[in-house]
Amino acid sequence: AQKVTQAQTEISVVEKEDVTLDCVYETRDTTYYLFWYKQPPSGELVFLIRRNSFDEQNEISGRYSWNFQKSTSSFNFTITASQVVDSAVYFCALRVAGNQFYFGTGTSLTVIP
Amino acid sequence: DTEVTQTPKHLVMGMTNKKSLKCEQHMGHRAMYWYKQKAKKPPELMFVYSYEKLSINESVPSRFSPECPNSSLLNLHLHALQPEDSALYLCASSRRPDGNTGELFFGEGSRLTVL
Numbered sequence: 001a002q003k004v005t006q007a008q009t010e011i012s013v014v015e016k017e018d019v020t021l022d023c024v025y026e027t028r029d030t031t032y033y034l035f036w037y038k039q040p041p042s043g044e045l046v047f048l049i050r051r052n053s054f055d056e057q058n059e060i061s062g063r064y065s066w067n068f069q070k071s072t073s074s075f076n077f078t079i080t081a082s083q084v085v086d087s088a089v090y091f092c093a094l095r096v097a098g099n100q101f102y103f104g105t106g107t108s109l110t111v112i113p
Numbered sequence: 114d115t116e117v118t119q120t121p122k123h124l125v126m127g128m129t130n131k132k133s134l135k136c137e138q139h140m141g142h143r144a145m146y147w148y149k150q151k152a153k154k155p156p157e158l159m160f161v162y163s164y165e166k167l168s169i170n171e172s173v174p175s176r177f178s179p180e181c182p183n184s185s186l187l188n189l190h191l192h193a194l195q196p197e198d199s200a201l202y203l204c205a206s207s208r209r210p211d212g213n214t215g216e217l218f219f220g221e222g223s224r225l226t227v228l
Binding site: 035037042043044045046047050091100101103104105106108 | 153154155156158201203205216217218219220221222224
């Protein structure tokens, strides 16, 4: 069975602070894909990153960085120097063979000016 | 701007009404999806259309009826809905539908209220 856990329901930080969103996944498949999506109040889910199970390289994109560790089944997301525009709900998701995406329950991030 | 377009953005309907939600993508994607999202919850898959074949989540009630006129369009027909069906309905597409890397590209959603 597949499962994605985002233990942090809500996080509040003051602008310019760094914040890490945790994601832990479960799967017995050896080939899988992990994703992060951002959902601002407007509703659209915005794709941020995809990582496959054979690539444990961490990635940095501007103020965003992702840490993938197969040993702990985690795919954590860090925002450096947070901004008010980062306020949103962030979903971690897992995809194995087939069409099904398994979403975590989401972490609501509020950045306080 | 999203390349998946959904209309209408907001819809209010009574329980006896018949309405439709529309979704369009022009990215040449071969799979399209309908998701339902309640407040403070993750999206839940309702239907998948891939390679001209529709897959249905068995738990979705028959008052929701998908239709795929062509590979770029996906409709969701609504009939005799219940107030608990009020939610954000998200359409998504992906490049390749089967067992692969394709991320989902979402539209902005249609926010449905059933009175």
